[in-house]
Amino acid sequence: MRSRDGERGPGLTGWLRGSVKAVLAVEGVSFEVPRREIFGILGPNGSGKSTLIRILSTLVLQDSGTCRIFGLDVNRDSMEVRRHINRVSVDAAFFKKLSAWENLSYAARLYSIPVREARVQVIGILGEMGFAQDRIDEPLENMSRGMQQKVAIARALFTSPVLLLMDEPTTGLDPVSKRQVQDYTLSVRNNNDATVLLTTHDMDEAQRVCDRIAIIHHGRFIAVGTVPELKVQAGCEGGTLEDVFFEMTGKDLAHADLETEEGGRIQ
Amino acid sequence: MNSLSSELRASLAFVERNFNLARRYASWEIIFISWNVVHALTIGLIGVSMAGDDPDKVQKSVTFLIVGAVLWNFLRLLFFEVADAIAWERWEGTIEYTFMAPVHRLTHLAGQCIYAIVYGFLRSGIVLASSMVFFDLSFSAGNLVTAAVVLAASSLSFLGLGLMAAVFPLLSPEKGARATDIIGTLFLLISGVYYDVSVLPDWLRPLSTISPGTYALRSIRAALLDGASISHVSGDLWILLVTGTVMVPLGLWIFHIAEVYAKKTGRLKRSG
Numbered sequence: 001m002r003s004r005d006g007e008r009g010p011g012l013t014g015w016l017r018g019s020v021k022a023v024l025a026v027e028g029v030s031f032e033v034p035r036r037e038i039f040g041i042l043g044p045n046g047s048g049k050s051t052l053i054r055i056l057s058t059l060v061l062q063d064s065g066t067c068r069i070f071g072l073d074v075n076r077d078s079m080e081v082r083r084h085i086n087r088v089s090v091d092a093a094f095f096k097k098l099s100a101w102e103n104l105s106y107a108a109r110l111y112s113i114p115v116r117e118a119r120v121q122v123i124g125i126l127g128e129m130g131f132a133q134d135r136i137d138e139p140l141e142n143m144s145r146g147m148q149q150k151v152a153i154a155r156a157l158f159t160s161p162v163l164l165l166m167d168e169p170t171t172g173l174d175p176v177s178k179r180q181v182q183d184y185t186l187s188v189r190n191n192n193d194a195t196v197l198l199t200t201h202d203m204d205e206a207q208r209v210c211d212r213i214a215i216i217h218h219g220r221f222i223a224v225g226t227v228p229e230l231k232v233q234a235g236c237e238g239g240t241l242e243d244v245f246f247e248m249t250g251k252d253l254a255h256a257d258l259e260t261e262e263g264g265r266i267q
Numbered sequence: 268m269n270s271l272s273s274e275l276r277a278s279l280a281f282v283e284r285n286f287n288l289a290r291r292y293a294s295w296e297i298i299f300i301s302w303n304v305v306h307a308l309t310i311g312l313i314g315v316s317m318a319g320d321d322p323d324k325v326q327k328s329v330t331f332l333i334v335g336a337v338l339w340n341f342l343r344l345l346f347f348e349v350a351d352a353i354a355w356e357r358w359e360g361t362i363e364y365t366f367m368a369p370v371h372r373l374t375h376l377a378g379q380c381i382y383a384i385v386y387g388f389l390r391s392g393i394v395l396a397s398s399m400v401f402f403d404l405s406f407s408a409g410n411l412v413t414a415a416v417v418l419a420a421s422s423l424s425f426l427g428l429g430l431m432a433a434v435f436p437l438l439s440p441e442k443g444a445r446a447t448d449i450i451g452t453l454f455l456l457i458s459g460v461y462y463d464v465s466v467l468p469d470w471l472r473p474l475s476t477i478s479p480g481t482y483a484l485r486s487i488r489a490a491l492l493d494g495a496s497i498s499h500v501s502g503d504l505w506i507l508l509v510t511g512t513v514m515v516p517l518g519l520w521i522f523h524i525a526e527v528y529a530k531k532t533g534r535l536k537r538s539g
Contacts (some may be wrong), residue, residue, distance in 0.1 A: 025533075051533070057367045061530040095284070097291040102284070109280030110368040112273045125444040139291065155364075252430035 007210055017064040026062070028055060035162075036043070038189055038196040040210030042203070042245060048219035049061045049199040050089075053167045056197065057087050083111075086161035090168040096141040100126075100151045103140065104158070111159045121158040125245035129180045146177035153181060157188060163189060166198045170205060176201075182209050203241040213241075217249045274374045281378025282385070285348075288355075289386070289508040300390055307336040310461060311402050326404075327492065332461055333398045334488050339460040341391035342419075342425045342480060346451055348383035349376070349429025354436035354444040363535055372526065373519060376433075380426045409491035416497055417490060420507035421483030425447045427514025428454075428479075438534060454478050459485070479514075482506050 026048040043049050054060040057068055058078040067074045067197040072081045094103045101119065108118035123133055129150045140148055149169065156164060165183065170178040182205060188194050200206050206213050207227055214224040223233050223244075231237050234244040289296050311329045318328035357363040365375065398404065432450055436443030455473065457464070458480030467475060475481045482503040489495035497504065529535050 054533070054536070056362075057363070059367055059530060059535050060362050060533050061527065063531075079369055079371070087364075087367065089363070091360060095288060095359050097362060098284075099288055102287045106280050106284045106287075107364075107368070109283070110277055110365075110370050113277065128311055229477075245495055249269075 030220050035195050037211045040206040040213040041199040042206055043216035045214045050167055053165050084162045086156035086158045086159050087165040088152050088169040090171045092152040096138045099137045099139055100134045105153050122154050125154040125157050129184055146173045164194050164196045168199055207241050215248050222248050277370045278374045278378035282382045285382040303340055303394045307394050307398050308401055310336045329402050334491055335460045337391050337395045340394055341387045344387035345383045345425040346429045349379050350432035350447045352379040353433045353537050357436055357440050406491050408494055410494045413490035413497050417486040421479055423511025424479035424514050427518040430518025431521050437525050437529050454480055479510050
């Protein structure tokens with residue numbers, strides 16, 4: 001990560017010991033993201049994208065290497081880091097019996113945001129994503145996945161994070177919702193001065209939203225750059241980002257989906 | 268000061284969230300409370316049937332059992348509400364969001380403990396009030412101050428035990444909640460909730476000495492049934508105070524160690 005003081009971490013390693021075997025999830029990953037950049041991470045399932053996001057979210061302690069966010073070490077200064085970041089994951093994890101607002105007011109208290117102020121912000125954010133205001137007090141279990149994901153995005157954004165970690169935020173959304181989330185991600189960067197780390201499977205999304213993209217495979221970054229730079233690196237200047245991905249990972253995304261999140265192939 | 272008030276507000280977030288959940292699961296709450304009331308009444312009626320025709324003996328027997336049922340209901344709630352805090356977040360899939368919030372774990376767990384105490388009082392209060400009406404019980408001869416002091420002291424121990432038990436679902440999403448249940452049930456057996464621990468088999472009786480519930484039940488019964496003063500129960504009270512003073516920080520420390528381990532091994536992940 002690029003920190004405010006410009007320090008560069010030597011790389012991250014994460015041995016995750018599961019009940020059956022230890023998995024080398026992320027290895028030798030080293031990168032910097034300047035402020036206000038939307039940095040995309042493309043990779044098949046099990047390539048280490050989510051582990052990387054979890055390390056940055058202070059939820060996983062890496063075995064070696066350092067990771068700094070705006071000059072703060074994610075392990076040593078974890079409490080301070082948490083004040084500056086927030087995360088949207090692929091699954092909208094909520095107390096589903098509670099209403100959207102009950103979930104968000106809980107988050108507001110955790111982030112020391114006055115609840116009234118939070119409600120105004122939340123209504124504004126949800127409104128921009130096409131979420132009907134009158135449904136904010138309905139239990140989340142009554143809402144579609146797309147609506148739940150919009151609430152998840154509102155939860156991450158109303159805390160005004162300086163770094164927004166988005167882990168496949170549009171997976172499973174319909175095209176309209178997907179476009180609304182992408183537009184909002186761009187507006188957060190433009191209007192809130194936020195830096196965004198976005199993992200995705202969606203090549204169009206990566207191309208549309210990200211300033212630079214890293215391709216991760218088997219826990220390692222195998223290429224980093226803008227889309228034109230990646231095309232040059234892959235030797236397919238006339239091709240699409242998908243062609244770049246196939247060329248670099250040696251597989252297509254349909255087959256990549258057969259992999260488990262831990263990286264082992266389903267037999 | 269600002270920091271302290273913001274931590275306090277954050278701890279109240281857990282209290283508010285849990286009460287919201289209880290409200291949303293209102294039908295289950297009604298079922299649980301009804302079950303607790305019926306259970307206490309059934310236990311009391313066993314006391315009536317066993318005590319014979321002597322009204323004083325009946326009153327004493329029923330009071331002995333109802334005090335056990337209500338107190339255990341309260342202490343059990345303290346234990347499980349704290350211990351299940353993590354298990355609940357596992358089920359809902361929110362654990363990662365709670366753990367990445369800028370809130371000290373002490374604040375998080377303090378919020379769970381405050382909720383457990385308030386919720387425990389409300390639910391056990393309903394059971395006690397129902398039992399008093401049903402059996403026409405009165406504690407006018409009891410020493411309520413002693414009972415309250417013993418209750419506060421014993422609460423600390425059970426909150427500490429709950430903090431330790433919360434580690435199981437943190438480390439093992441599948442088996443953790445079951446491990447918590449086993450521990451809770453074991454305390455029911457060895458603490459003398461519905462009988463004096465002297466009736467336990469010789470090989471099991473020594474275990475009753477490690478349960479704070481044994482001292483809490485003995486002292487509160489002495490206070491409510493015999494009007495014992497604080498000085499009369501001071502031996503048990505000291506044990507409870509020392510145990511509670513040790514158990515709460517010990518529970519927090521064990522939880523911290525487990526959290527670090529869970530983060531090193533990637534066990535906070537939703538799917539476990």
